[in-house]
Amino acid sequence: MNGALLDLAKVTVTQFERRLDMQAGVLHRTVGIKMPDGTQLAITSQRLYSVAESQSAALSYQIRVVQGAAHLVLESGLDGDISNRDSNYDEKFWDEITRSANEEHISLQLKTKKTGFDVHTRVTQQLVHDGRSIAVSQVIDREKYVAQQYEFTLESGQEATLSKYAVILTSENHPVAEMSANAKALLQTVADIGFEQLLVQQAAGWAKIWKDSDIQIEGDVAAQQAIRFNIFQLYQTYNGEDDRLNIGPKGFTGEKYGGVTYWDTEAYCIPFYMATTKPEIARNLLIYRHKHLQKAIENAAKLGFKDGAALYPMVTINGEECHNEWEITFEEIHRNGAIAFAIYNYVRYTGDTSYLQEYGLEVLLGIARFWAQRVNWSEAKQQYVMLGVTGPNEYENNVNNNWYTNRIAAWCLQYTSEVIDQFASSNPDRVQYILQTTSFATAEKEKWQHIVANMYYPEDAERGVYLQQDGFLDKELIPVSQLPASERPLNQKWSWDRILRSCYIKQADVLQGLYFLEEQYDLDTIRRNYDSTNR
């Protein structure tokens, strides 16, 4: 602007607001700027990722001169050379496949490095000033970056508006050879709709989602806003229409968690989708894990498990383990339990047993076999124990007899037994086929029942609470209220050494089990355990 770079870190910002309109699905930004030469600008923008037009996004960007006059060079493009905080060794994620840029459009086709997903992004944009389009003055076209530049002048009080339309196609949904043509056609449709009409469609689309999905909390505005923010993020990230996809915390391209799937899907997200939308979405999320069953069996085999035992990965995008720390990958095995529990939860909520027959039983069998091999008989205790695990509370590692893991493992064995018994009378062909092809033997079920009946659970009889793991009561049990404020939050103030040895937890662990299996515990038991954790 007037020969200077407009960098918000270096100019005077007189106003700044970023506002997420969750009801209508639009992100607004308003910025007031005073340049070193005294010129004042007001910039506003609205952007959306369309819920009505799949694979499409749009941006409207207004620049108005409030005081003085501005000669502007505006560059708007696509950058494929982005960093991601979550990558290893600062490695970037994308290789360029093709790019093109001219006065009509810009496009980039990129490919992820290991998983080999092609993503084709194509943009068309238009800058309007005083009712007339301003022509592109320069096209920028270099490796992993394409853009268009506009050069124009605004007098005081004048405004220009950039409308930018983008379509983003992946090779999961388009043959690579057709991506460019498909993007061109779709982009034409979106641009023809125009930004104003896209806003209308977006509001209508979100109104439909909110009608079915809103959760209202009275008397606590912050909690109300928080739950709606969560709901908004869930539907931005995952709409359930594709059973090859799952929920990546912070999205596919977010700065953390790399777009991959965790057990959070089964433990925390599926109940929400079940309650707020059609059952097919929860079913699709379950089918996702069935598709990865063979990989889960391979994963368990790499660790020495056999006979079809399955260990689902802690973190995955294609069924393979993507995490790289031993204390997580082969010790945080409770994830297997949440995956089985979600099947039960789905059947309980929907009454749909066809999923169990078609897919669920096969997954349960793999998981049950894993648990039956993972426990061992303790001669000292004359009970089954589970050594060397990491529970949901990742502020502990490599512990023995994590209560939640022992509990959910026994529950899996019990539930799988019951499912087999349940189908024994109706005996549908599909169930018989699964039991045969997986070489299921009745002796297995007897072993599972022996484990269920003889599982060891650490508890403190005196306090009447379950213990997170063996030896927990040897810790210094200092309530959080007695810690100096200067030492919190612990994960920023304490060394990992102190955190690991402390009694403080990262997330629910014993309580995770009481949450899942609530109907098996009386209210007093739940209350005692809750109160002992939250001090």
Next chain:
Amino acid sequence: MNGALLDLAKVTVTQFERRLDMQAGVLHRTVGIKMPDGTQLAITSQRLYSVAESQSAALSYQIRVVQGAAHLVLESGLDGDISNRDSNYDEKFWDEITRSANEEHISLQLKTKKTGFDVHTRVTQQLVHDGRSIAVSQVIDREKYVAQQYEFTLESGQEATLSKYAVILTSENHPVAEMSANAKALLQTVADIGFEQLLVQQAAGWAKIWKDSDIQIEGDVAAQQAIRFNIFQLYQTYNGEDDRLNIGPKGFTGEKYGGVTYWDTEAYCIPFYMATTKPEIARNLLIYRHKHLQKAIENAAKLGFKDGAALYPMVTINGEECHNEWEITFEEIHRNGAIAFAIYNYVRYTGDTSYLQEYGLEVLLGIARFWAQRVNWSEAKQQYVMLGVTGPNEYENNVNNNWYTNRIAAWCLQYTSEVIDQFASSNPDRVQYILQTTSFATAEKEKWQHIVANMYYPEDAERGVYLQQDGFLDKELIPVSQLPASERPLNQKWSWDRILRSCYIKQADVLQGLYFLEEQYDLDTIRRNYDSTNR
């Protein structure tokens, strides 16, 4: 040779022998080769790293034509572009500082990347055939590589001998500006001695070492050879003349362990040096740790310990922690115990208490303070416990109450108390100075005594043995003799998951404590624990 590259991987090798003469300190190699054109060669070499002429090495290399005739181009040089299997991400260790190469000599001055040690290597060599020197035909001089080439012809039965002399100087012993001149002077001395006389000196030098250091085992040739191999390697690696140096397993430039120092020095090597050579060598190894005391205090402070508590690093070359796995760096803390024990062991063996006054007490204070903060009082046990440690047996991680660690910690507190009491009467200035400058308070000693008197030790009363850690008896206790041979060695056949959960150990753990503190246990106790471990 005759236009083909002599690559042992591609020609016919008719004979190959590599023989280490430990008595004389020379490595011999004999190779018989048949080239694709039918020519046959016999190559022999002898190499030594001189114990008589410090910083010097020499090689004699003979090529003889057994059948046919050979036109040879022989290249002999210095390569600074070497890889090391133990580096992270295949990073190489050396940067080039200077190099030079002509007909008289070749030299390379390299610098290690992080620690910044300069190493200057200079070589002169001579090729003799039929009593006459052959001139250098070509000098090779490129980044990190210098060499000389000789071109010559040998008829059947003829032989040529290359004598190569090298000096290797480090900036630890030479000002960087003088390294080149010092190397030149030293190399002249070594080359003037000549290879035959260097062999004589080497044999004499090693004879002197063997006279004092040999350990003889009768009736077991393999064990005799093994112990001598260990002695040979120890003296090749460390001669004790420099208190800035320590013992790097596999040496400074070996393919593993990166030339750095472990607790093995104190636990296993110091007793050998004490028994076989003058006490100054053990004393120098102890002084090495005193020099690193401030770094050890910083290391502990990073973890949240205070008031001069010291945690020595697991792996170091300059006092800083060089290891990078949490379960080792801040959990395998028993190393602190071995460092304290070595001080006791030295005083016990030599009767020299001046080391304790000058250096040892300061180290003991830092270590005792660490232990006093690292244990915690267990309300449940009404005893002190130590949570989240890794014992000497690294086939376990993050365990609670490792018997050896608890035992050596209590021992350190007891010994430090006794040393302070012992000097209380004689009360030398140096001791008073140390207690004052480290703000030692009598209350500390009382706390230590309370810990010593109330430390918890896991044991199995029924079997009358100590337990490696809490919960050990929950494991599947299957004797090694019952494991199929196909599953051994476990570290090649089993997943890390199975190994961690198993009862099998990597190295002595409970027995390490019984070895150190042998006089505190009766023979039956030692026998029961030994027998229960070795099944």
